[in-house]
Amino acid sequence: MLSADYRALRKELHALYGTPDTARQVAQFGFHVVMNLGGSALYFAAPDGAAGPWLAAAGALISSLGCLGISTNAHTASHDAIFRSRAANSALVHAGFPFFLMVSANYWNHKHLVVHHPVPNVVGLDDDIDLAPVFAFSRDDYERASAWKQRLFRWQWLIFPFALALNGFNAQRQGVLFLARKLGSSRRKARHWLDLGLLLAHVALFWALPLAFLPAGQVIGFHLLRMALLGYAMFAAFGAAHFPAEAVAVDKRLAKSDYVLLQTATTVNFTTGRFGRLLCSGVDFQIEHHLFPEFSHTHYPKMAPRMQAFCREHGYPYRTLGWGEAVWKSLTAMASPRPVLRSVEELRGEATARSESSPD
Numbered sequence: 001m002l003s004a005d006y007r008a009l010r011k012e013l014h015a016l017y018g019t020p021d022t023a024r025q026v027a028q029f030g031f032h033v034v035m036n037l038g039g040s041a042l043y044f045a046a047p048d049g050a051a052g053p054w055l056a057a058a059g060a061l062i063s064s065l066g067c068l069g070i071s072t073n074a075h076t077a078s079h080d081a082i083f084r085s086r087a088a089n090s091a092l093v094h095a096g097f098p099f100f101l102m103v104s105a106n107y108w109n110h111k112h113l114v115v116h117h118p119v120p121n122v123v124g125l126d127d128d129i130d131l132a133p134v135f136a137f138s139r140d141d142y143e144r145a146s147a148w149k150q151r152l153f154r155w156q157w158l159i160f161p162f163a164l165a166l167n168g169f170n171a172q173r174q175g176v177l178f179l180a181r182k183l184g185s186s187r188r189k190a191r192h193w194l195d196l197g198l199l200l201a202h203v204a205l206f207w208a209l210p211l212a213f214l215p216a217g218q219v220i221g222f223h224l225l226r227m228a229l230l231g232y233a234m235f236a237a238f239g240a241a242h243f244p245a246e247a248v249a250v251d252k253r254l255a256k257s258d259y260v261l262l263q264t265a266t267t268v269n270f271t272t273g274r275f276g277r278l279l280c281s282g283v284d285f286q287i288e289h290h291l292f293p294e295f296s297h298t299h300y301p302k303m304a305p306r307m308q309a310f311c312r313e314h315g316y317p318y319r320t321l322g323w324g325e326a327v328w329k330s331l332t333a334m335a336s337p338r339p340v341l342r343s344v345e346e347l348r349g350e351a352t353a354r355s356e357s358s359p360d
Helices: 004-017 022-045 052-078 086-101 105-116 139-144 147-153 156-183 190-213 216-241 259-265 274-280 286-291 297-314 323-335 344-356
Strands: 269-271 320-322
Touching: 004 297, 022 052, 022 086, 022 216, 022 274, 022 297, 052 086, 052 105, 052 216, 052 274, 086 105, 086 156, 086 190, 105 156, 105 190, 156 190, 156 216, 156 323, 190 216, 216 269, 216 274, 216 323, 259 286, 259 344, 269 286, 269 323, 286 297, 320 323
Parallel strands: 269 320
Antiparallel strands: none
């Protein structure tokens, strides 16, 4: 349900920021690719001796941050927000996800565009908060569980930080399974074969080729370390907007209620420095992104004051946390699964209360 005021705001912002910031965003993508490959080179070139392990670890960290930047830039492209051409945006998505990250582009588009964006933090609809069977995101998840699993959930806050190391591996695994189902069905299309080809190209270039010249332990160790680090980085970038307690959980009966309220109540922004903003590619301005995903992420900082004023004027929550604060609150929220709000009045009241207690 889109209000006349929101439609007017969309028209206003499209007139100001509707043009893609292509050159700047492509340059950012190139920088992230250089970080990814440069960090990889540093890892494998690290010398023997006392400094070697530290240089190798630094290389893996730099490469993982480059991978994060690739993912957030490809995320922008998946919303057709880097180029005017849909085909060009799709090309960058495929370069980013299957080729550099070994994550199926078709899986990403389904998981993020089709499932998550319309219904963030909606229990039973948003797969991003479906942590079953290992963790409980909401109180409903907790109450549906058996007695022995509820006892485990009371300690999930201790396990969850370690499980984040598997975040990147799980995205790869789920992507492969998703693509395999598509290719095994009668509805497979050329885009699924392209996806498979780029996944195999990743394996050939980033696994098979190094294994031909370098010790297997070194190559496997690099990928394991980099993906574990990327798992934490992904949670810090993507999870920090929806996992803090300020981002409420919503019953699926409210999925088609007030669209702006749903998006702003289930989402928070977080502030970063310049380098963090470069890595996040707009996911730090998650409120603006959820309401205007088709805009270049480089426009969000300029749009934010207008968006905040609109929310205050119309009684919508607009929360901004520090990045470290958002990550910490995302982790500590796992200690007490959040309640599920079941009415628009409850949603507006809870979100407004949390908004008033959160600094802008």
